[in-house]
Amino acid sequence: MELNNDEIRRYSRHLILPEVGLAGQKKICSTSVVCIGAGGLGSPIAMYLAAAGIGKIGIVDFDSVDFSNLQRQIIHGTDDVGRPKCESAKETLHRINPNVEVVLHNTALNSGNALDILAQYDIVVDGTDNFPTRYLTNDACVLLKKPNVYGSIFRFEGQASVFAPHLNGPCYRCLYPEPPPPGMVPSCAEGGVLGVLPGIIGCIQATEILKLALGKGSSLVGRLLLFNALEMKFRELRLRPDPQCPLCGENPTITKLIDYQQFCGIVPETAAAANPDEVTVQEMKRALDDPKLGIKVIDVREPDEYQIAHVSGVPLLPLSILPQRFPELDPNQQIYIHCKSGGRSMKALHLLRGHGFKYLKSVKGGINAWSDEIDHNVPKY
Numbered sequence: 561m562e563l564n565n566d567e568i569r570r571y572s573r574h575l576i577l578p579e580v581g582l583a584g585q586k587k588i589c590s591t592s593v594v595c596i597g598a599g600g601l602g603s604p605i606a607m608y609l610a611a612a613g614i615g616k617i618g619i620v621d622f623d624s625v626d627f628s629n630l631q632r633q634i635i636h637g638t639d640d641v642g643r644p645k646c647e648s649a650k651e652t653l654h655r656i657n658p659n660v661e662v663v664l665h666n667t668a669l670n671s672g673n674a675l676d677i678l679a680q681y682d683i684v685v686d687g688t689d690n691f692p693t694r695y696l697t698n699d700a701c702v703l704l705k706k707p708n709v710y711g712s713i714f715r716f717e718g719q720a721s722v723f724a725p726h727l728n729g730p731c732y733r734c735l736y737p738e739p740p741p742p743g744m745v746p747s748c749a750e751g752g753v754l755g756v757l758p759g760i761i762g763c764i765q766a767t768e769i770l771k772l773a774l775g776k777g778s779s780l781v782g783r784l785l786l787f788n789a790l791e792m793k794f795r796e797l798r799l800r801p802d803p804q805c806p807l808c809g810e811n812p813t814i815t816k817l818i819d820y821q822q823f824c825g826i827v828p829e830t831a832a833a834a835n836p837d838e839v840t841v842q843e844m845k846r847a848l849d850d851p852k853l854g855i856k857v858i859d860v861r862e863p864d865e866y867q868i869a870h871v872s873g874v875p876l877l878p879l880s881i882l883p884q885r886f887p888e889l890d891p892n893q894q895i896y897i898h899c900k901s902g903g904r905s906m907k908a909l910h911l912l913r914g915h916g917f918k919y920l921k922s923v924k925g926g927i928n929a930w931s932d933e934i935d936h937n938v939p940k941y
């Protein structure tokens with residue numbers, strides 16, 4: 561491949577770097593990368609890769625742009641709310657660099673399509689926000705012998721690495737053999753995230769991709785970089801491949817893709833609907849409208865969240881201090897518990913049940929479902 565005069569001007573600051581040069585820029589331009597997720601991490605990754613001239617960028621995302629994304633997902637703008645993230649991302653990337661081929665995979669990555677999609681690219685970058693997709697991405701990369709440029713973020717902290725057993729490094733399973741129990745690790749939607757944090761971690765991932773394309777520098781293979789934005793500190797952990805790893809170890813037991821929802825303990829939606837510990841927001845409304853039913857409704861979110869949105873008449877008993885406030889509740893009364901989306905209320909239910917409370921229900925979907933289905937005036941966050 562040759563660079564035309566426009567491309568020589570566009571990439572001139574790369575071309576004059578001795579570590580890149582014309583030969584290096586040609587390597588970048590002939591490299592293909594697939595980005596799993598066009599969200600917080602995917603935004604800076606894809607934008608910088610497009611600007612740098614990566615030849616082909618694949619975007620895997622089935623979601624649409626929501627107002628709550630705009631605080632950090634800078635590949636999308638206010639006008640894009642409601643549009644598929646894939647399309648919005650492609651427009652932004654082509655505005656930055658029309659020479660880049662952008663391939664859209666407007667689908668959820670799953671065990672049925674992952675190998676086919678990832679096989680079309682040289683490098684895979686993990687911009688996911690959930691454990692099933694993270695393990696799926698890892699396993700598919702190991703099976704395909706593709707480097708997996710990993711990043712994750714939560715609140716003020718992030719981490720990054722490059723998983724590549726074929727380059728003598730560990731894989732994600734060597735580091736985390738088992739997923740956490742469902743609901744144990746809060747997501748960014750539950751716990752929040754500083755908007756600029758994915759910018760920092762995503763840029764580290766983009767840097768690692770360009771180094772892999774160039775074959776230059778010391779990559780994050782075998783190293784886990786930890787970042788704390790509040791302290792403004794980077795730390796580094798040495799990672800070694802685990803010989804017992806079920807995927808990349810000496811005697812692998814995982815030789816093909818598995819059911820990752822099941823592996824991560826996530827109950828399918830249809831089964832969850834039949835969960836006897838749950839009630840709907842409609843049932844919560846009935847309990848509030850008719851005091852004769854004798855059902856108490858409580859909110860176990862934190863005070864900051866209560867200030868953002870609450871259902872009037874529902875007292876706040878934050879999960880974090882619930883154990884100290886048992887005496888305020890009657891163990892023989894029927895209690896409906898709600899939180900933001902249904903995770904913490906289920907934790908509170910199990911906590912109270914362990915202390916002798918008999919008639920407990922968790923409100924499915926929490927206050928966000930209330931906002932969707934009962935009262936649009938209650939803001940969603």
Ligand SMILES: [Zn+2]
Nearest residue numbers: 731734805808
């Ligand atoms: Zn491994």
